[in-house]
Amino acid sequence: MSSATLKKYYEGAEKILVAIDCIIFGFDKETLKLLLFKRKIAPFAGEWSLIGSFVQSGESVPEAAQRVLEESTGLNNVYLEEMGSYSDLQRDPGSRVISIAHYALIRLDEHKQQLVETHQARWFPYDDLPDLILDHQEMTQNALAKLRRKARYQPIGFELLPEKFTLPQLQLLYQAIYQKKLDRRNFRKKILSMKILEKLDEKDKTNSRKGAFLYRFDEKKYQELERKGMNFEL
Amino acid sequence: MSSATLKKYYEGAEKILVAIDCIIFGFDKETLKLLLFKRKIAPFAGEWSLIGSFVQSGESVPEAAQRVLEESTGLNNVYLEEMGSYSDLQRDPGSRVISIAHYALIRLDEHKQQLVETHQARWFPYDDLPDLILDHQEMTQNALAKLRRKARYQPIGFELLPEKFTLPQLQLLYQAIYQKKLDRRNFRKKILSMKILEKLDEKDKTNSRKGAFLYRFDEKKYQELERKGMNFEL
DNA sequence: AATATAAGTGTTTAATTTACACTTAATAGA
């Protein structure tokens, strides 16, 4: 095939605007939350929206998503997962745009509150979201569905908790994700039997006089056990 | 925000070539197979490749994938699942292209062999694939990983079998997907206990003198049970 | 010193999963 034909093959195709959107999850005490943004541009300026951006010519899709997350929360190295594409021809009245949605799990205590303010953003409880523009509501629903499934067989919940956390906190998190109560004793038994948590000598006394011991997720131990065939499953 | 600024927002962004690629799975007796194609255009003309196409301006991503599948196999309404995007800047030496990979499950007995021939395509056992161009090997690996996970909790295996199939066939399929032997009695017990198969009065005698009863997957019964909270899981 | 509160702990029962071997139906060939 000649170079001219090659050129024709690639150039005969139509280029399209590609964006990424981020569903940013946080966890606060006992509530799963999303970070939403007041949209600055038309159409729908002033309405609540996920944060997103066009993919630029010099970056890959995950790079674009990381860039957006860093710009909006100040965090790099957050847990980020691609969810899927949204490409209805009419999804954005502003232009034909294919968006590749991602969900991110961030630690509420670590992100830069100041950036949230400059972006006119706000954390909303997942159960009490405002109306969202475009297909962003569909995206958030799919994100929670994916998060739920994934959290069942991968230890990603820890990405939503501070580095040091208590078992009651961890249980509240999983209860929020699955939307159902778990038995305290059975939960502890199961999670501790996996031997992926390091118990610290500190207690967190913010919730009780007695205080609850703090733990830390041990990534190395987890990967070691995973290599040996252990399956995280809650 | 003025319409001029709006224009600038959308037009300031760079458009990109978007493609879809399809990992087409089939199942033959006891072997999981992929349909691969001899690439017709440079670069890498003549080498083995997944089938793909650019997303056209008048179609969505799933529409593009369905179009490609119909063109290459003659089948519409095949099981099709989006897998994720591939967007490394250097992934295609021909041009910067973002590809959204999909996997499809098709019935080997139904697709049009003739189309396979006109496309210079061939079915390869998954365990014995030729070298593939670009990042297509990575795509196939991710596709199998996704298929394996999905098959565990959704009854998608049936998409790879003829409409009527025997339990030994079904077991061979799951053994091929999970790459491990299953106990015949336990497998039957489990799958039959779900009550999603309709037993027919016919036998398939191609594999034994005795013959094995044919069954049919009952989509309606499945959806009914799912609604009531039943969980498919193998 | 008494009180209040959430954290922490074990055991019994039920359900599920695993391991395992013989019988049956039907054709092919003697």
Next chain:
DNA sequence: TCTATTAAGTGTAAATTAAACACTTATATT
């Protein structure tokens, strides 16, 4: 027509895992 062959079909016991459930402990507050 009888015998041999072959894959299909079937049940039970043991082991593992999940579920249900209530009292004790540590510590700050009054």
